[in-house]
Amino acid sequence: MKVLSAVFRRKGAFLAVWLNYETGEVEIRESPELPKRKIAPALTGDTSAYLTVPQGSNAVSLTFGPAAGGLGQAGAFEILTYGERIVSIRPIYSYKRRRIEASIAGRPVHEALIPLERAAGNFSMAYTYAFLRAVEKDPDREVWEVRKALLELERLYNHFNAIHKLAGAASQKVATMRFHALEEDVLRILARLTGHRYGFGANKPGEVNLLEPGAVERLRAVKEEFLTLKDELLESKILIDRLHNTCRLSREDIIELDAVGIAARGSGVPRDVRAFDRFYSYKPVTCEEGDALARMMVRIEEIERSFEIIEGIDVKPVKAETELEEGLKFGVAEAAHGDVLALVEVRDGAVRWIGLRGASRVNYIAFCRGITGNIFTDFPFGLESFGLNFADAALWQGGEE
Amino acid sequence: MWIIRGLKKGVITSRYPEKSSEEELPPMVPLSTPGECPFGALRDGRLDGSRCLYCRLCDAEFGRKEEMALIERPLPFRKSLHVFFLDAGTCHACNREVAQLQSPYYDIHRLGIFFTPTPKHADVLLVAGCPTDEMIPVLKEAYEVMPEPKRVLVMGSCAQGGLCGRRVENFIPVDGRINGCPPAPVNIIEGLLKTAGRDIQ
Numbered sequence: 001m002k003v004l005s006a007v008f009r010r011k012g013a014f015l016a017v018w019l020n021y022e023t024g025e026v027e028i029r030e031s032p033e034l035p036k037r038k039i040a041p042a043l044t045g046d047t048s049a050y051l052t053v054p055q056g057s058n059a060v061s062l063t064f065g066p067a068a069g070g071l072g073q074a075g076a077f078e079i080l081t082y083g084e085r086i087v088s089i090r091p092i093y094s095y096k097r098r099r100i101e102a103s104i105a106g107r108p109v110h111e112a113l114i115p116l117e118r119a120a121g122n123f124s125m126a127y128t129y130a131f132l133r134a135v136e137k138d139p140d141r142e143v144w145e146v147r148k149a150l151l152e153l154e155r156l157y158n159h160f161n162a163i164h165k166l167a168g169a170a171s172q173k174v175a176t177m178r179f180h181a182l183e184e185d186v187l188r189i190l191a192r193l194t195g196h197r198y199g200f201g202a203n204k205p206g207e208v209n210l211l212e213p214g215a216v217e218r219l220r221a222v223k224e225e226f227l228t229l230k231d232e233l234l235e236s237k238i239l240i241d242r243l244h245n246t247c248r249l250s251r252e253d254i255i256e257l258d259a260v261g262i263a264a265r266g267s268g269v270p271r272d273v274r275a276f277d278r279f280y281s282y283k284p285v286t287c288e289e290g291d292a293l294a295r296m297m298v299r300i301e302e303i304e305r306s307f308e309i310i311e312g313i314d315v316k317p318v319k320a321e322t323e324l325e326e327g328l329k330f331g332v333a334e335a336a337h338g339d340v341l342a343l344v345e346v347r348d349g350a351v352r353w354i355g356l357r358g359a360s361r362v363n364y365i366a367f368c369r370g371i372t373g374n375i376f377t378d379f380p381f382g383l384e385s386f387g388l389n390f391a392d393a394a395l396w397q398g399g400e401e
Numbered sequence: 402m403w404i405i406r407g408l409k410k411g412v413i414t415s416r417y418p419e420k421s422s423e424e425e426l427p428p429m430v431p432l433s434t435p436g437e438c439p440f441g442a443l444r445d446g447r448l449d450g451s452r453c454l455y456c457r458l459c460d461a462e463f464g465r466k467e468e469m470a471l472i473e474r475p476l477p478f479r480k481s482l483h484v485f486f487l488d489a490g491t492c493h494a495c496n497r498e499v500a501q502l503q504s505p506y507y508d509i510h511r512l513g514i515f516f517t518p519t520p521k522h523a524d525v526l527l528v529a530g531c532p533t534d535e536m537i538p539v540l541k542e543a544y545e546v547m548p549e550p551k552r553v554l555v556m557g558s559c560a561q562g563g564l565c566g567r568r569v570e571n572f573i574p575v576d577g578r579i580n581g582c583p584p585a586p587v588n589i590i591e592g593l594l595k596t597a598g599r600d601i602q
Contacts, residue, residue, distance in 0.1 A: 073491070103565065114440065174404065201456055201457045
């Protein structure tokens with residue numbers, strides 16, 4: 001089934017990107033009107049339509065964010081409530097609109113990667129993966145195998161971060177600290193491998209620049225520790241009870257909202273770019289329940305898969321002769337929270353136009369659907385189970401606004 | 402069982418600022434001035450570390466560097482510090498590094514540094530990111546409501562005009578800077594300790 005993955009504004013029209021997650025087939029349709037899908041307004045950054053006032057409701061509106069209140073990032077939620085229950089809610093993306101695409105356009109491809117990595121720092125390997133999938137002609141398998149290893153390392157530290165936050169929300173102090181330490185362990189491995197804690201500067205056209213490839217061996221100890229912590233975590237009834245039935249999304253919700261990544265897979269919908277990526281041989285992990293617990297279970301299983309993938313790759317500096325594509329090209333990668341995609345126009349070796357869409361743009365809307373009807377104390381459990389951030393959600397969508 | 406696991410793990414906390422390990426320091430910092438910079442970090446023929454994106458596209462020599470913070474106006478007391486973190490428009494990497502300060506590896510509480518949920522209780526406003534249109538009023542308001550004596554510490558290249566051209570100091574007075582993209586947790590600790598007027602040696 002085709003999913004409306006992105007809508008970009010370009011030259012006075014809408015460019016709609018439809019992606020088939022079974023075949024990987026992508027279709028780009030240009031139209032003067034916004035596609036008729038529930039997610040379409042959010043894809044252009046307008047979330048006002050998602051706040052609905054039930055008839056006869058005496059609920060009041062409050063804004064959570066953008067500075068104080070615990071979000072810790074420049075973003076906000078407008079919440080309709082009558083005291084305890086969340087009646088309706090929408091995310092507000094505009095606080096973090098940095099127009100990062102304007103910093104990318106006009107630069108040669110190798111230079112364009114630098115601001116691109118800073119589109120969403122904790123998903124930088126995924127963004128560069130998607131971008132290079134779009135612009136590299138005849139990609140070299142050896143190069144892409146190493147890029148895949150870096151992408152899986154990024155998934156590991158983001159999944160550890162999400163579990164750390166979920167355990168923290170349930171006041172599981174030892175668990176939250178241990179998973180936070182595991183995140184730092186992976187960041188230190190990335191720093192040794194690439195010279196940067198978030199891997200900035202590693203992925204280049206036709207090349208992966210690694211400093212100390214042997215550092216990947218240290219993942220063995222991280223894996224051993226994770227496996228023991230996992231068993232303990234799943235025995236914690238306090239945590240499991242808080243996640244069970246919280247922020248539930250049905251399969252129908254996912255399909256209606258074109259949700260992706262962990263949100264989709266936690267509701268039994270196997271949307272995972274790795275299933276059709278030519279450099280992967282991967283069957284998506286799914287869980288049927290659709291609640292915060294299901295999303296955590298998907299992450300736990302995916303962490304084990306990521307370790308296996310990295311173990312199967314000869315991680316070393318690689319370089320190959322690569323030509324660049326010209327014209328409007330599309331690339332997509334499965335980041336830790338969901339897929340990120342890049343629609344890039346390259347001419348004479350430089351980026352002329354770029355549209356980026358992070359999974360957070362879509363999945364914040366799914367979170368809002370799931371948390372509606374829950375009470376305020378469920379909020380952190382619901383939110384952290386998605387692993388989203390506003391930098392990723394507020395990307396400009398490349399064009400006039 | 403969690404407690405037993407915690408005890409078995411032992412102490413993993415950094416000894417910084419007494420001693421820093423290679424693991425904790427940012428691995429690739431420019432140690433010389435390059436011939437040119439595609440992102441405009443050269444000023445009068447010298448590398449402006451505050452604007453450097455640490456992208457390694459230039460011909461500078463790179464390596465580990467311990468001190469990355471420059472404090473112009475420390476606080477007049479050398480006691481504990483309460484910090485309010487404000488994201489003015491980051492890529493989220495700075496947020497993650499600030500969050501790591503409370504992890505067992507860095508544990509800034511051991512140094513008497515605490516985060517507050519509101520600027521009204523803060524001695525230091527720690528700002529990261531390129532100030533966006535909608536965050537500029539928020540940034541100004543956060544500064545206004547802080548009690549005296551107060552200090553503003555900016556962290557990362559974006560907050561200093563490195564990527565977007567906008568600098569936090571265009572909107573509120575700045576008393577110190579931490580370089581990096583993003584700055585490593587030990588460098589954020591360095592900046593906070595120096596802001597508190599405490600010796601990092």
